[in-house]
Amino acid sequence: MLHVEDKTLTLSDGRTLAYADNGNTSSSSLVLYLHGAFSVGDASRPPHVLLDRNVHFVAPSLPGWGRSSPVPSRCAYAATLAADITALITHLHPHTAHKLRLYLCAHAFGTVAAQMLYGLPHHQFPLGQQLAALVLLAPHSPPHCHAEYGRTMTWPGYLMTGPPARYMPFNLVMHVVRMLIAGQFTSEEAAETFMRNNMGAAIDEEERDLFVQWREEHAVDEGQFEREVGRNAFRSVAHSWRGFLDIPAIYHSGWGQFCPANIESDCPVLVVSSKNDYMAPVAMAQWLASTYKSAQLKNIPGSHASAFFHLDEIWNEVFGMESSSLLDT
Secondary structure (H helix, E strand, C coil): EEEEEEEEEEEECCEEEEEEEECCCCCCEEEEEEEECCCCCCCCCHHHHHHHCEEEEEEEEECCCCCCCCCCCCCHHHHHHHHHHHHEEEHHHCCCCHHCCEEEEEEEEEHHHHHHHHCCCCCCCHHHHHHEEEEEECCCCCCCCCCCCCEEEEEHHHHHHHHHHHHHHHHHHHHHHHHHHHHHHCCCCHHHHHHHHHHHHHHHHHHHHHHHHHHHHHHCCCHHHHHHHHHHHHHHHHHCCCCHHHHHHCCCCCCCCCCEEEEEEECEEEEEECCCCCCCCHHHHHHHHHHHCCCCEEEEECCCCCCHCCCCHHHHHHHHHHHHHHHHC
């Protein structure tokens, strides 16, 4: 069992891709996890069910976050992301990349990147032919396909990813927000306080009890999870705020000419939505589940982060869907 945090890969264009990994590096099954905003690739605690299956768990830091270089402004985000991920997986599995069974999982804004990879034609992302399942936790829907994407957003989400951020010149909304919150990320302790306050404001008693139960089952000390979230948030913008500033441009980039009706992959898709998620509206998850082929919607209690406390249950459901899919072929 190997656990490595914060490694880096120098890409062919000279940029850097940071990543962490855990598990069996010789496994024929690879789980690629893509994080959301204000986080970095973290492989310190994969779900037990994945370790029991002897998978290789790989968590890159997305472009512009942490120590990963941003996508150059002249380059298309989806195509560059596909090239970066292909380079990483080929680097980690130089002789067996073409034989891997690939599971793609993402949370929050990371689901935008995951859906780009899922939707790209196979000549642009050949590893897409090896996708065994797509798992979208607290997902965002494609604004160029989902006409009503903005109707159920909260005001903060609407300002940063809705029409205001898209049409305001000079990316003004994001620069103003950055100025307002930058002081909250000057240290790990400050970032922990900021993230703790945001998470705590949305957690009800039911989710709090679930969180305590999850901590006990996974031997996580009180306050440890919050410290890790704060550490990752601090690291995500310690080198650059490009990942944050680029959110509107990425969200409204067209996702590599993404269109759900033309997707070549037909692997099972599990869309997971939390009933009290104020950042990723349930309506987006419902749209995705009704639009993608072979998709199922799983509703769970709790807020934006509650999926992390259901991961073993979620992955067991994914593997059940995969088994049923294989039986049907």
